[in-house]
Amino acid sequence: MGLTGLAIFKQLPKTNCKDCGQPTCLAFAMQLASGKAGLDQCPHVSDAAKEALDSASAPPIALVKVGKGEKEVALGSETVLFRHEKRFENPTGIAVSVKDTDGDIASKVAAINKLVFDRVGQIHSVNLVAVVNASGDGAKFAEAAKTVQDNTEFPLILVSEDPAAMGSALEVTGANNPLICGANASNLEAMVELAKKYDAPLVVKGNGLDELEALVEKSGYKKLFLDSGAREINKALADQTQIRRQALKKFRPFGYPTIAFADNADPVQAVVDASVYIAKYAGIVVVDSADPADLLPLVTLRLNVYTDPQKPIAVESKLYEIGTPGPDSPVFVTTNFSLTYFNVQGDVESGRINGYILPVDTDGISVMTGWAAGKFTPEKITEMLNTSGVAEKVTHRKVIIPGGVAVLSGKLNEISGWEVLVGPRESGGIPSFIKQRWGA
Amino acid sequence: MAVTIAKEKWTSKVGEMELGTGAKAIKVGGETSLPFLHFEGEIPNRPVMALEVWDMEPTEWPDILKKPFDGVLADPVAWAKKNVEYGADLIAIRFMSAHPDFKDASPEECAATAKAVADAVDVPLVLIGCGIEEKDAAVMEKVGEALSGKQCLIGCATEKNYKTITAAAMVNGHSVIASSPLDINLAKQLNILMTEMNLPTNRIAIDPLVGALGYGIEYAYSIMERARMGALMGDKMLAMPVICFVGQEAWKAKEAKSPDEETPEWGALDKRAILWEVVTTTSFALAGGSIFILRHPETIKHVNAHFAKVMESNAY
Ligand code: B12
Ligand code: SF4
Numbered sequence: 001m002g003l004t005g006l007a008i009f010k011q012l013p014k015t016n017c018k019d020c021g022q023p024t025c026l027a028f029a030m031q032l033a034s035g036k037a038g039l040d041q042c043p044h045v046s047d048a049a050k051e052a053l054d055s056a057s058a059p060p061i062a063l064v065k066v067g068k069g070e071k072e073v074a075l076g077s078e079t080v081l082f083r084h085e086k087r088f089e090n091p092t093g094i095a096v097s098v099k100d101t102d103g104d105i106a107s108k109v110a111a112i113n114k115l116v117f118d119r120v121g122q123i124h125s126v127n128l129v130a131v132v133n134a135s136g137d138g139a140k141f142a143e144a145a146k147t148v149q150d151n152t153e154f155p156l157i158l159v160s161e162d163p164a165a166m167g168s169a170l171e172v173t174g175a176n177n178p179l180i181c182g183a184n185a186s187n188l189e190a191m192v193e194l195a196k197k198y199d200a201p202l203v204v205k206g207n208g209l210d211e212l213e214a215l216v217e218k219s220g221y222k223k224l225f226l227d228s229g230a231r232e233i234n235k236a237l238a239d240q241t242q243i244r245r246q247a248l249k250k251f252r253p254f255g256y257p258t259i260a261f262a263d264n265a266d267p268v269q270a271v272v273d274a275s276v277y278i279a280k281y282a283g284i285v286v287v288d289s290a291d292p293a294d295l296l297p298l299v300t301l302r303l304n305v306y307t308d309p310q311k312p313i314a315v316e317s318k319l320y321e322i323g324t325p326g327p328d329s330p331v332f333v334t335t336n337f338s339l340t341y342f343n344v345q346g347d348v349e350s351g352r353i354n355g356y357i358l359p360v361d362t363d364g365i366s367v368m369t370g371w372a373a374g375k376f377t378p379e380k381i382t383e384m385l386n387t388s389g390v391a392e393k394v395t396h397r398k399v400i401i402p403g404g405v406a407v408l409s410g411k412l413n414e415i416s417g418w419e420v421l422v423g424p425r426e427s428g429g430i431p432s433f434i435k436q437r438w439g440a
Numbered sequence: 441m442a443v444t445i446a447k448e449k450w451t452s453k454v455g456e457m458e459l460g461t462g463a464k465a466i467k468v469g470g471e472t473s474l475p476f477l478h479f480e481g482e483i484p485n486r487p488v489m490a491l492e493v494w495d496m497e498p499t500e501w502p503d504i505l506k507k508p509f510d511g512v513l514a515d516p517v518a519w520a521k522k523n524v525e526y527g528a529d530l531i532a533i534r535f536m537s538a539h540p541d542f543k544d545a546s547p548e549e550c551a552a553t554a555k556a557v558a559d560a561v562d563v564p565l566v567l568i569g570c571g572i573e574e575k576d577a578a579v580m581e582k583v584g585e586a587l588s589g590k591q592c593l594i595g596c597a598t599e600k601n602y603k604t605i606t607a608a609a610m611v612n613g614h615s616v617i618a619s620s621p622l623d624i625n626l627a628k629q630l631n632i633l634m635t636e637m638n639l640p641t642n643r644i645a646i647d648p649l650v651g652a653l654g655y656g657i658e659y660a661y662s663i664m665e666r667a668r669m670g671a672l673m674g675d676k677m678l679a680m681p682v683i684c685f686v687g688q689e690a691w692k693a694k695e696a697k698s699p700d701e702e703t704p705e706w707g708a709l710d711k712r713a714i715l716w717e718v719v720t721t722t723s724f725a726l727a728g729g730s731i732f733i734l735r736h737p738e739t740i741k742h743v744n745a746h747f748a749k750v751m752e753s754n755a756y
Contacts, residue, residue: 272719296695304653309658
């Protein structure tokens with residue numbers, strides 16, 4: 001990626017005019033190479049040089065935006081094949097489709113707007129609405145696009161291969177940067193022209209990778225999403241993998257985010273296909289169902305796959321009430337690693353226990369990791385018992401700690417004054433532990 | 441200019457394990473590519489699925505999970521036959537009754553149940569203990585002996601009890617599940633210890649102690665991807681098929697249990713619960729999982745349809 005100062009220098013005018021604020025072109029080149037200056041600071045650089053420098057210094061996968069304002073989505077900019085290598089950057093945009101032949105478009109859009117899920121303090125939702133020109137009629141398509149736009153803040157994907165219909169829909173929605181979907185071998189010029197007119201992103205669909213490459217080159221456009229045309233999951237998985245691999249090798253025609261359509265006729269397979277696209281490289285995945293039962297697994301998988309492997313998700317360190325606890329209810333101490341907290345919460349709930357959970361702030365790491373790293377200590381647990389408000393909620397002074405950190409109990413008892421009960425090693429044992437050890 | 445297909449040049453493969461005997465015997469592993477990328481290597485065997493059978497009636501199971509087994513939950517033999525009808529490739533018998541908190545059943549009692557099930561079905565068997573490490577070792581010793589020669593998969597062997605279980609497997613011709621918690625180095629370490637006892641590498645299945653979708657799936661997912669790459673690059677101590685206990689994890693998830701009234705924003709429970717087990721399974725298969733221990737027959741049906749499709753070639 002990084003060009004040397006000398007390579008950049010070769011492309012500059014070499015007049016040393018100082019308009020960029022640097023004493024010489026070479027000095028400016030060095031600043032550019034170290035990322036301290038931007039190419040636009042030199043007013044004299046030629047277009048050809050600009051393009052050469054831009055594409056040489058561009059990331060392997062372009063960042064392409066869809067929509068405007070708060071709900072704008074930005075896809076691409078990925079740098080790895082596997083999440084453990086670094087992390088995946090921009091979570092797959094999930095789009096739900098409506099057809100311009102659908103009876104009540106506004107109410108389907110209302111259902112899509114409600115696809116919002118809360119996972120302990122974090123809100124996760126779908127991201128786009130795809131309007132499909134199933135009627136083949138331009139006026140109908142434009143009307144549907146307008147209805148969708150009027151009823152949602154999500155960015156739109158306009159799905160039609162007919163440039164005339166696309167033109168009509170863009171007349172009413174073009175100002176909001178919709179994704180034009182899209183161009184193929186037979187309509188490329190017209191679609192590219194529309195995309196340029198509205199400065200909007202464009203899907204290029206090839207019949208296979210070779211044609212896709214040819215069309216991308218021919219388009220001369222840079223705000224692209226790629227579609228290899230594959231719809232069967234085995235083939236689409238191969239194509240998604242190829243496109244990502246090629247892009248990371250800096251094969252420029254494939255240096256754009258992809259779009260995938262999970263339009264399997266079997267509704268369960270459609271969810272499974274979409275999950276494969278989320279794990280394997282799709283920039284956007286389009287699904288037809290707006291049923292929350294279908295979307296919850298997809299939104300959850302996306303959250304998991306796109307989690308930074310170096311920076312675990314944490315829950316807020318505060319007092320959590322499970323069920324309807326009272327003054328006699330048990331108090332469980334754990335860590336604020338969300339996986340740990342969720343395990344404990346789930347097991348307390350499944351045992352139908354009314355209780356309090358105190359996740360100590362361990363910077364989001366697990367019980368054993370936190371203990372080994374000195375972040376899950378008797379001092380921190382004591383502080384949490386004293387400041388979380390739990391002491392005012394319960395009349396007893398008994399705290400349950402994870403079995404894995406039994407060694408903490410002596411010291412914890414000494415400095416907090418609370419009686420320490422060592423719980424099971426696995427939170428799964430909590431229900432039977434409470435039955436046996438928490439006499440009402 | 442045509443696109444030059446990017447193929448990784450792997451030098452090695454995942455070991456191939458054989459389970460069961462006779463017409464219903466199965467093979468797992470043997471891949472020379474990343475999961476389902478037929479364009480760069482061989483994928484000789486489809487991933488396989490087992491349904492669980494308990495040797496005592498599960499009382500905590502949610503209704504959706506109990507319904508398909510109405511009338512057979514207290515009868516391991518009838519339950520196992522039902523699982524075969526439902527299309528399970530293998531049956532996983534869980535000796536829950538051996539748990540000291542339940543019936544503290546003796547290894548001999550477990551062996552009798554195992555024998556009865558083995559006589560009633562012809563698919564390969566997975567034999568799993570109650571999770572108490574010392575007890576599991578004692579149980580596997582007897583159960584392994586009772587089913588000698590049947591090429592079962594037994595476990596779970598851990599750092600603490602692997603010696604007894606490995607010995608039981610070697611003497612009786614079984615393979616072993618090697619469990620280690622979410623850590624590729626611990627997995628390797630246990631495989632080394634077990635192979636040092638002369639258990640062939642293709643008779644070990646790695647159990648990375650997976651979590652369900654939404655509950656840490658990403659850790660196991662990445663460990664599986666790394667293990668598969670390690671295997672393909674020639675690390676013999678990672679070249680084992682991976683087994684995933686998806687059923688027990690997915691059915692613990694709140695998303696698979698919370699009733700419609702409590703979480704209407706999550707959609708209908710019947711659908712979402714099944715999808716939880718399905719998507720957890722297919723996601724792990726995509727990362728390199730080969731053997732799945734599941735609980736609901738619907739899951740088997742849906743995942744089979746997916747496996748059939750991704751096992752079709754995608755060579756260019
Ligand atoms: C993933 C992992 C990491 C990740 C951290 C991920 C994270 N967010 O925590 C990374 C790679 C960063 C990491 C780092 C380290 N790790 Co680490 N890590 C693990 C690993 C593989 C899994 C941990 C995990 O996520 N477990 C899953 C969660 C859900 O488990 P849990 O929090 O323990 O919760 C369970 C139980 O404790 C119980 N429970 C939880 N709360 C409660 C509450 C009550 C009341 C009850 C009853 C029960 C209960 O139920 C839960 C579900 O079963 C473990 C191995 C292992 N088997 O645990 C090692 C492990 C915890 N790590 C270990 C070590 C030593 C470290 C490091 C110090 C290594 C180093 N030298 O750098 C660092 C420290 C990090 C730091 N400085 O911040 C050791 C700890 C050894 C020890 N016993 O002291 C372990 C055990 C590995 C080993 N065997 O050596 N680690
Ligand atoms: S403005 Fe451009 S041409 Fe002038 S000195 Fe700077 S780099 Fe050289």
